[in-house]
Amino acid sequence: MEKLKNHLKRLSKFENALALLHWDMETYMPSNAAERRAKIIGEISTYVFEEFVSEKTKEYLESANPKTSEDEAIIRLVKKELEKVEKIPPKLFKELQIANALSQQAWQKAKEKAAFNIFKPHLEKVVKLQKEVIEHIGYEKNRYDTLLDNYEPGLKTETLKKIIPTLRKFLVDFVDELENGEKPNTDILEGEYDVEKQREFSLELLKMLNYDLTSGRLDASAHPFTISISHNDVRITTRFDKYDIKNSIFSTIHECGHALYEQGIPEEYRELPIGDGASMGIHESQSRFWENIVGRSLEFWNFVYPTFVKYFPRFKDVEVEEFWRAINIVERSLIRTEADEVTYNLHIMLRFELEEALINDKITVEELPMLWNEKMKEYLNITPKNNAEGVLQDVHWAHGSFGYFPSYMLGNLYASQILFAMKKDIQNIEEKIQSGQFDEILSWLRNKIHSKGKVLEPNELIKEISGEELNPNYFVSYIKEKYSKVYRITH
Amino acid sequence: MEKLKNHLKRLSKFENALALLHWDMETYMPSNAAERRAKIIGEISTYVFEEFVSEKTKEYLESANPKTSEDEAIIRLVKKELEKVEKIPPKLFKELQIANALSQQAWQKAKEKAAFNIFKPHLEKVVKLQKEVIEHIGYEKNRYDTLLDNYEPGLKTETLKKIIPTLRKFLVDFVDELENGEKPNTDILEGEYDVEKQREFSLELLKMLNYDLTSGRLDASAHPFTISISHNDVRITTRFDKYDIKNSIFSTIHECGHALYEQGIPEEYRELPIGDGASMGIHESQSRFWENIVGRSLEFWNFVYPTFVKYFPRFKDVEVEEFWRAINIVERSLIRTEADEVTYNLHIMLRFELEEALINDKITVEELPMLWNEKMKEYLNITPKNNAEGVLQDVHWAHGSFGYFPSYMLGNLYASQILFAMKKDIQNIEEKIQSGQFDEILSWLRNKIHSKGKVLEPNELIKEISGEELNPNYFVSYIKEKYSKVYRITH
Secondary structure (H helix, E strand, C coil): CHHHHHHHHHHHHHHHHHHHHHHHHHHCCCHHHHHHHHHHHHHHHHHHHHHHCCHHHHHHHHHCCCCCHHHHHHHHHHHHHHHHHHHCCHHHHHHHHHHHHHHHHHHHHHHHHCCHHHHHHHHHHHHHHHHHHHHHHCCCCCHHHHHHHHHCCCCCHHHHHHHHHHHHHHHHHHHHHHCCCCCCCHHHHCCCCCHHHHHHHHHHHHHHCCCCHHHCCEEECCCCCEEEEECCEEEEEECCECCEHHHHHHHHHHHHHHHHHHHCCCHHHCCCCCCCCCCHHHHHHHHHHHHHHHCCCHHHHHHHHHHHHHHCHHHHHCCHHHHHHHCCCCCCCCCHHHCCHHHHHHHHHHHHHHHHHHHCCCCCHHHHHHHHHHHHHHHHCCCCCCHHHCCCCCCCCCCCCCCCHHHHHHHHHHHHHHHHHHHHHCCCHHHHHHCCCCHHHHHHHHHHCHHHCCCCCHHHHHHHHHCCCCCCHHHHHHHHHHHHHHCCCCC | CHHHHHHHHHHHHHHHHHHHHHHHHHHCCCHHHHHHHHHHHHHHHHHHHHHHCCHHHHHHHHHCCCCCHHHHHHHHHHHHHHHHHHHCCHHHHHHHHHHHHHHHHHHHHHHHHCCHHHHHHHHHHHHHHHHHHHHHHCCCCCHHHHHHHHHCCCCCHHHHHHHHHHHHHHHHHHHHHHCCCCCCCHHHHCCCCCHHHHHHHHHHHHHHCCCCHHHCCEEECCCCCEEEEECCEEEEEECCECCEHHHHHHHHHHHHHHHHHHHCCCHHHCCCCCCCCCCHHHHHHHHHHHHHHHCCCHHHHHHHHHHHHHHCHHHHHCCHHHHHHHCCCCCCCCCHHHCCHHHHHHHHHHHHHHHHHHHCCCCCCCCHHHHHHHHHHHHHCCCCCCHHHCCCCCCCCCCCCCCCHHHHHHHHHHHHHHHHHHHHHCCCHHHHHHCCCCHHHHHHHHHHCHHHCCCCCHHHHHHHHHCCCCCCHHHHHHHHHHHHHHCCCCC
16 A cells, blocks of 8 residues: 555656646746647656556555555545546547647637637547547446546436526526616726736735635736645636726635635645545535635625725725625626626536537537527527637637536535535624634635545535535525525515 | 657656746745655656666667767767766765755854854765765866866866966955055945836846847846746846845846856757756856846946936936946955955855865865965955854855856856957947947857857867967956956056
């Protein structure tokens, strides 16, 4: 067991270097270095991959003698990964990698010109190869299960299909209902915001929320992200938009949620497969918990508003409740990444339904733009002006990340379910938030989730936390209660 | 030959990652990550080292069929490195590494407390092990040759000993002579300088001097340095001192000189042992050329002064010549890194003489502080108040870098010799500088030096450039002429 662990820990140090190479690429790398950087990353990744699938790993694995549940989890995770790799013929793997790279380039062009036809043949190729990969890996009931398993181990397509229709109906109806409420006034948010002030305020937020800046840092990048370079080095980035203060605030809090998870993973799990989040969905639950449940609550803004006004004095005559309502406006919008808490999951359902049908040959790539627009009309009653703000808006399909989208929705659902469980242990959470006492909340999350690393599968973890399987009703109650207040609707 | 090259190119990509890990450590790494970072660097360095000394390298080397002088240089450099490694017993190598690490820690403490005794036993150990290493590697006439060879391949101790006495005498006498001249008024430099303005002015300087900011960047660090992460990614750092504008200006130009060298190394040499500077001394000649010969000249300030005044308007009533004289003041000072062009080499001679005597058992570690102070008295007529500003001031001996100090002096000597050669090809260099036309100067350096990489040894290179071996007379003439003007002395 020690041999296996040391082998994995050694390889993880090369992964640490890869993480830094990636972080640097998105933050500080000189533009001309891009081509060379890709080659460096390629060479080191190849080495790590080859060492991982080597006979050495298999030998250590066979002779490993697990003594703890952590050891067992390590063995399970390594075996699973190795089996998956072994089932895919190297030629097919390589072909898929090349197809993904070309498809991503084509997508970029297609999006710029809003021309789906540029992207279509590439996406067809990617889908075809993805299906071949799935056939090699195998599946029980639904091809899509294999894809889901990459991001949410153990979750079945069936479960999603059971949950979605009711949830979708509620959301579609609820968006309609909000139209009878009192629309927040977003005019108060208009105007310019000094970027340096935004940066300083972001740092204030991070300190408040107990993100450890001596074991991490905040930088700017085009797309905000969190990355663990190593233990004690969990970095986040945010985005500063001169005309949209919401962007930096909620990107910062969102990434802070991811980073608090990573900073809470036990040191002894680090450099091992269990030194990671339980799944993409659970990871997203942590970012959404802090971004939405805490960060978009009235209690939070009651606490943070004086500091905010110090940085942006123009708000000194704006009531905190008006500000809170403005940052929680619900809109029938086209772009997923800009969607609010209520409509967000509708964007995800649309994508899930299309990709699941695509992988199971129920629809064709050709039909995608049309079906996308039909579903947008049905769920949100709006129609994209062109494919750039429709089917071409996300990069995920372009680089072959089918099965990823549900993680975003699961994050939202888990977060509400976690909140409900937390309320049984912590009295008056709202008051704690209102007085800036976030440490008890963080300790609870550390204890129940962060400290578990990737030892448990997400379904086991959520059951351990809440006593039940994934249940979307908590999210429904949360949305109903909060947005009735935002829109001043009385039932 | 191709196999050997591909092997080396592969390894160099891991070295690129190491370079980034180092750069990040000095610039943006969160403080708590230090311990983990050392382990990551250790693991990857070990891998690169083991791959380099592997049978694979030897096989490729034996069957390699060099076709060009570049190929031959590659083989020569790899062979030399391998032989050196093979002659040192692994146990001794490891022992030295540990001793160096401990010694550096002890030095830090000793310097803080100005207590040489804390450092003494560690330095004794390091010197003892260094001598053992030299005995294993072997030498012809002088143990110190082996050390010199690490930084200045081919240079002999004999050569330095021949050059130094005359040069020293000139410098000691010249410093005396300057006391009869007109001392520059440095009061005009006193006061505070906004750090952001310093950063902006540093960037202006880099652009003027043709440093390619799309293939590099400028950051701040405690000790300024230049690092090649990869081709098209040559980064520099500088230091911003709120009360000393000279610090950032000349650190920036100095590092710019190093970086222009690195940015001028041919792409096809990159990732190979020839894709580097010819030696530490030649590298230093490039930084000193730009920092001192160009950057501290009156012509340069005639050109740059209007921009400088734009950033620091307080100088609008200061004559450029007064400013130029102030930044060129010659002082009997204690700290090498703060020394001016005239006294700098005296600091180096002192160190060279002591370390050469130490390695050849002519003096003991115990005697070092006393001998240091005696030489300071003799060369500069000043005495350190304590060992922190005396024998303990530099880190070099603490981490075992014996033989490095002469590179600094060689850089100064080479730079003047290069200037003399350049003047034969470029008419009116002073006028070019005065009008900001630095491109012709850079092209000349690119053509004569940068484009050669490490194909030639430094003595071959300087002969090719100037038609003669290292000759300190060019430096003497340069110093005499310039500082007679600064101090308004007429002969």
